[in-house]
Amino acid sequence: MSLWLLVDPHLWQQTLVYAAPLIIAALGELIIERSGVLNIGIEGMMLVAAVTCFVVTWQTRSAAAGIVAGMGAAAILTLLLVYYAVALGGPQITVGLGLYVLGVGLSSLLFRVVFGVRTSPPSVQTLAPVPLPGLADLPVVGHVFFHQTLLTYLAFLLVPLVHLALFRTPWGLRLRATGENPRSVDALGISVERLRYGAAAVGGLLIGLGGAYLPIVLTGTFSDNMTAGRGWLALMLVIFGRWMPFTALGGALLFAYVEAFQFKAGIVEKAVPVQFLLMLPYLFALVVLVRIYRGARAPQALAVPYDREARG
Amino acid sequence: MSAESRPAVAEAVVVPVRSGGRSRVTTAVLTYVVAVALAAAVSALFILAMRGDVALAFRTILSSSLGSVAGIAQTLNKISPLLLGSMAVMLARQGGFFNIGVDGQMYAGAIVATGLAFAVGGALPLVLMLPLALLAGFAGGAALGAVPGALRARWGVNEIFVTVMLNFIAYYLTEWVATGPWNDPITGEAITRVLPESATLPMLLPAAGAHAGVLIALVMSAAVAVLLGRTLLGYEIRTVGDNPRAATLGGVRLGRITLVTLALSGALAGLAGAIEVVGYHNRLILGLTPGYGAMAILIAVLGRMHPIGVAVASALVAVLMVGADSLQRSVKLPASAGAVFQAIVVLCVLLVEARAARRARG
Structure with a gap:
């Protein structure tokens, strides 16, 4: 295997393709966690979004309708989590795990309810790359950055947008304060509940977009557990990124590079069993995990239910 | 993440409290x-x-899982991985940890047990080989469970992520051994050759096809209940789960308990994997666990993290799973x-x- 593979422009182009769903979902989770709610069921939510997007696209022949439906489906689940967490003060990790298992089962069930058991899986048209006029013709850079689908461009556009929303708007300030010290927000007469529901809705839509990306850009079809741990990776990226959008993007690119490399190496390299290449992203995640906890500081009120009447 | 409040074991015991x-x-x-x-x-x-047909569906669930000897045998066979898996989740939870890695640990136990059976199974009699294979499963699961334990103890890495990532790694490792070195070429699938006869679990109901795994699972569950409720180690595990700071101040070595708890938790799951191999399939197959790990989490929650509750919930879920299997055919x-x-x-x-x-x- 030639080392040139590591710097192959096509590998970089694929890195961006695989980074997009990770960063979109991580941004969604980041917004929810910044509000003080821990959503651990993201893997299941992405799966539900993926199947919803696929089914709706297949029936309406409209990718846009599918994407919107997938986003909505995930948002329903995040709102459900926040109902438990905020309105009832329930145990967030347990409820999150329940929603994760529900998502895994529900996505598989929905697919079979609609399509039955088939030997050849149905498929939809994936989004075509849209070369950006002018930029796409640049040498190397044009191919890597500007031959992507609209959703991929959107993913990278979302990073500065979420950053601005969190750090340059009153809403973002209140949201972050809710995650650090909800009592102070409450004292200003702002509803902690409403902020957390709002964060869950926005975050859920983004998590759903990350899930919808998988069938509509990557595969064109749905298969059980097709997220393959991307939800858990997104959850990790939030910690990796220290709850900051741009740092999370760095992590997403790193993981996506390993993932893209593994796919590409699987085509070129025949001596190493493919299973060991498929393991690479997860082994890499384990190595990274050891590092990311050093000095990580979560929002102070993360996963702590807010009780107005408790004595602070 | 440890901020979540955990119901104490005693809470599950019957105490009338409501004034109403x-x-x-x-x-x-x-x-x-x-x-x-x-x-x-x-x-x-x-x-x-x-x-x-809704009525037919619900009738089918009960009649297929409990209505015949063969159905009961199927249900008993399902109890063994569900009970051991949920005990693994419960044990970890008592120490304040989330073990999402039951699936991976089952595969790890199954791989080690299968490897041992292929290596020495032909030369050993059943009385020696069978306990060895089960022990190998226990050890394999413990090894995989020790990884999140060690990472958490040493670097404070959250065990949820580690166990999830190890699930994928163990899955692909199983796919490799089942399609590569130990593959049975006749089937053309991710299935290993049949194990030597000395590595076969005895039958409980030979005619109906129920193996003795459920007995092992029950004995191990009782052992876990005794460990948690009646031993110093169990007391230390529960103290760490209730309040790690207080436990440390009280002289409990936090890192050691973290490692031991997660390794033991993994060992229970690994044993379940070995039982599936020597009891049910007589070989290692890629679909060894159809998501028992996720089921185990739910069972542990349903059983309120209490040994008896978890045992009852495992039995009910086994009925549900066997019933759901037959629904696939009828409805x-x-x-x-x-x-x-x-x-x-x-x-x-x-x-x-x-x-x-x-x-x-x-």
């Missing part, structure tokens, strides 16, 4: 009745959506419907409990 006259046990039973009714209603909607409902039903029950229980807790707070 309803004892806690009545409340708990009502909770479960309401939750199951809600989940049944949702499932009925699903069956209707598929134009299935054409996929087996994942079982997981959905169970997840809905759990979410309903959590909902009713959280609402009750909220009312109790005023």
Whole structure:
């Protein structure tokens, strides 16, 4: 295997393709966690979004309708989590795990309810790359950055947008304060509940977009557990990124590079069993995990239910 | 992440508390009745959506899992991985940890047990080989469980992520051994050759096909209950789960307990994997666990992290899983419907409990 593979422009182009769903979902989770709610069921939510997007696209022949439906489906689940967490003060990790298992089962069930058991899986048209006029013709850079689908461009556009929303708007300030010290927000007469529901809705839509990306850009079809741990990776990226959008993007690119490399190496390299290449992203995640906890500081009120009447 | 409050073991014991006259046990039973009714209603909607016969579906679940000796045998065989898996989740939870890696640990135990059986199984008699294979499963699971334990103890890495990542790694490792070195070329699938006869678990109901795994699972569960309730180690594990700071101040070595708890938890799951190999399939197959790990989490929650509750919940879920398998044939409902039903029950229980807790707070 030639080392040139590591710097192959096509590998970089694929890195961006695989980074997009990770960063979109991580941004969604980041917004929810910044509000003080821990959503651990993201893997299941992405799966539900993926199947919803696929089914709706297949029936309406409209990718846009599918994407919107997938986003909505995930948002329903995040709102459900926040109902438990905020309105009832329930145990967030347990409820999150329940929603994760529900998502895994529900996505598989929905697919079979609609399509039955088939030997050849149905498929939809994936989004075509849209070369950006002018930029796409640049040498190397044009191919890597500007031959992507609209959703991929959107993913990278979302990073500065979420950053601005969190750090340059009153809403973002209140949201972050809710995650650090909800009592102070409450004292200003702002509803902690409403902020957390709002964060869950926005975050859920983004998590759903990350899930919808998988069938509509990557595969064109749905298969059980097709997220393959991307939800858990997104959850990790939030910690990796220290709850900051741009740092999370760095992590997403790193993981996506390993993932893209593994796919590409699987085509070129025949001596190493493919299973060991498929393991690479997860082994890499384990190595990274050891590092990311050093000095990580979560929002102070993360996963702590807010009780107005408790004595602070 | 450890900020979540955990119900103490004692809470699950029957203590009448409400002034309104309803004892806690009545409340708990009502909770479960309401939750199951809600989940049944949702499932009925699903069956209707598929134009299935609701009454027939529910009758099929019961008759296929409990209505015949063969059905009961199937149910007993399902109890063994579910009970050991949920005990693994429960044990970890008592120490304040979330073990999401039961699937991976089952595969690890199964791989080590299979490897040992292929290596020495032909030369050893059953009385020696079988305990060795089970022990190998135990050790394999413990090894995989020790990884999150060590990472958490040493660097404070959250065990949820580590166990999830190890699930994928163990899965691909199984795929490799089952398609590569140990592959049975006749089947053309990710299945290993048949194990030597000395590595075969005896049958409990030979004619119906129930193996003795459920007995091992019951004995191990009793052992876990004794460990947690009656030994110093168990006391230390529960102290760490309740309040790690207080435990440290009281002289408990936090890192050691973290490692031991997660390794033991993994060992239970690894044993379950070995039992599936030597008892049910007589070889290692890639689909060894159809998501037992996720089921185990839900069972542990349903059983309120209490050994008896977990045992009862495992039996009920085994009935549900066998029933769901047969629904696939009669009502054409996929087996994942079982997981959905169970997840809905759990979410309903959590909902009713959280609402009750909220009312109790005023």
